[in-house]
Amino acid sequence: MLNKQLDLLVALQDLDIMIKDIEDVKALGFDVDGRQKLQGARDEIVKKLNKPLLSRYNLLKKRYKRPIVPVKDDVCLGCFMRIPTSLFTRGRSDKEVLTCEGCGRILYWYD
Numbered sequence: 001m002l003n004k005q006l007d008l009l010v011a012l013q014d015l016d017i018m019i020k021d022i023e024d025v026k027a028l029g030f031d032v033d034g035r036q037k038l039q040g041a042r043d044e045i046v047k048k049l050n051k052p053l054l055s056r057y058n059l060l061k062k063r064y065k066r067p068i069v070p071v072k073d074d075v076c077l078g079c080f081m082r083i084p085t086s087l088f089t090r091g092r093s094d095k096e097v098l099t100c101e102g103c104g105r106i107l108y109w110y111d
């Protein structure tokens with residue numbers, strides 16, 4: 001269940017980055033399609049996300065372009081801090097959403 005929420009959150013982040021890119025290109029004076037489509041998909045995801053998680057994401061988004069970062073080889077790919085083993089075990093269990101103690105980003109484990 002929570003794992004699923006995290007998947008949605010990662011998808012939301014991808015969409016937000018794409019939307020931002022389109023806006024950046026538009027700001028340069030180019031006409032770009034697809035903004036509406038992306039926004040529609042984004043709305044669908046937001047509906048499915050639980051509210052506390054969403055507000056956490058929105059808060060982090062003010063600080064980082066990518067508020068959710070993968071963990072690889074026990075290291076947060078946001079700030080490259082090593083994740084303590086205790087945290088690692090909990091994050092792996094998919095029962096809770098964990099944040100990096102170094103940078104505060106939401107951590108995402110994948111195989």
Ligand SMILES: [Zn+2]
Binds near residue numbers: 076081100102103105
């Ligand atoms: Zn970090």
